Amino acid sequence: MPILNSNSEAFLQRYLNNASPTGYESAGQKVWLDYIKPYIHEWHIDNYGSAYGIINPGKDYRVVIEGHADEISWFVNYISDDGFINVIRNGGSDHMIAPSKRVNIHTKGGIVKGVFGWPAIHIRKGDDSKISPKLENIFIDVGAKDKDEVLAMGIHVGCVITYEDEMIILNNRFFVGRALDNRMGGFCVAEVARLIHENKTELPFSLYIVNAVQEEIGLRGAEMIAHTIKPNVAIITDVTHDTNTPLINKKETGDIKAGLGPSVTYAPAVHNILLDLVMNTAQEHEIPFQREAASRSTGTDTDAFAYSNGGVPSVLISLPLRYMHTTVEMAHRDDVENLIRLIYESLKKIQAGHNFKYF
Numbered sequence: 001m002p003i004l005n006s007n008s009e010a011f012l013q014r015y016l017n018n019a020s021p022t023g024y025e026s027a028g029q030k031v032w033l034d035y036i037k038p039y040i041h042e043w044h045i046d047n048y049g050s051a052y053g054i055i056n057p058g059k060d061y062r063v064v065i066e067g068h069a070d071e072i073s074w075f076v077n078y079i080s081d082d083g084f085i086n087v088i089r090n091g092g093s094d095h096m097i098a099p100s101k102r103v104n105i106h107t108k109g110g111i112v113k114g115v116f117g118w119p120a121i122h123i124r125k126g127d128d129s130k131i132s133p134k135l136e137n138i139f140i141d142v143g144a145k146d147k148d149e150v151l152a153m154g155i156h157v158g159c160v161i162t163y164e165d166e167m168i169i170l171n172n173r174f175f176v177g178r179a180l181d182n183r184m185g186g187f188c189v190a191e192v193a194r195l196i197h198e199n200k201t202e203l204p205f206s207l208y209i210v211n212a213v214q215e216e217i218g219l220r221g222a223e224m225i226a227h228t229i230k231p232n233v234a235i236i237t238d239v240t241h242d243t244n245t246p247l248i249n250k251k252e253t254g255d256i257k258a259g260l261g262p263s264v265t266y267a268p269a270v271h272n273i274l275l276d277l278v279m280n281t282a283q284e285h286e287i288p289f290q291r292e293a294a295s296r297s298t299g300t301d302t303d304a305f306a307y308s309n310g311g312v313p314s315v316l317i318s319l320p321l322r323y324m325h326t327t328v329e330m331a332h333r334d335d336v337e338n339l340i341r342l343i344y345e346s347l348k349k350i351q352a353g354h355n356f357k358y359f
Helices: 006-017 026-039 126-130 147-152 180-198 220-229 272-284 301-306 333-347
Strands: 042-045 051-055 062-068 073-079 084-090 102-107 110-117 139-141 160-163 168-170 174-177 206-212 233-241 263-266 290-293 314-321 329-332
Touching: 006 026, 006 174, 006 180, 026 042, 026 051, 026 180, 026 206, 051 180, 062 180, 062 220, 062 301, 062 333, 073 147, 174 180, 174 333, 180 206, 180 233, 180 314, 180 329, 180 333, 206 220, 220 301, 233 272, 233 301, 233 333, 263 272, 272 314, 272 333, 301 314, 314 329, 314 333, 329 333
Parallel strands: 062 206, 062 233, 233 314, 263 290
Antiparallel strands: 042 051, 051 206, 073 084, 073 160, 084 139, 102 110, 102 160, 110 139, 168 174, 174 329, 263 314
């Protein structure tokens, strides 16, 4: 039976189409909170913008389910005398995909449109034919005649820049767009809250549904919110690479394929007993899942939660994603629904006071 409904997908469309760059997530957080408010008992926002709702507040035992809210973007770094704009990264933005992309420059007066320009193929001759996009040579054109006109538009050093792109559904199967990493995770934990509410599921603990900020620049939002909540257990969701597209070496990156289920990760930060609980739940409910391993760290908010507060049993359940950190990130509908189901069913297996000690 499908998990998503028309209201869910309308929310997903609003949420993904809204810009939420690292450090400037507030507009996206408002969209997210407005959606989950009917399904929770209270909600809070911390000083840097991480948002969370609580089901059954006030219990001694606290469980977190978490995604992160921010998306990669750019900052205005330099404006030339002739009105062209050079940028630096805000998160892991890929300079290789920038040329010819349309962008929104966020100013106090609203959005200013621009494009990442690039010399035409006709005039890249000789040594110039080897020119490739680099962080040092990509630039934005806003159609201004000079620097003064750029400044008059309200653009200045420090303005944040996002790609102009909207979500589509490809072949009635794939959600496609920018910022599925990892607002799709925020969407999934919101859907878990909806299922708990609609199914009148009784949980013996306080459940914190968290949408953390600033993951893309070092897991910072999760680091802060973990110390605020002090959870006993954390279930984290993020994206992972679908390695079955061209130009990827599966021997190096693992073998994960979109459509075959969410992926669980083996890593030092992942608690083995909690991981077994999740995998046993998947098998019991016939939820397909895949496996991968992470060397040293997972690179996700799992690490921030796991190593906080003297150690918090944490697990990572990832959504296979094609073309991460591009404007055409792709996630399979079945994987999204199965990820939601797996978190929901796993929560029902956790008991208040659950002891996750190894011996």
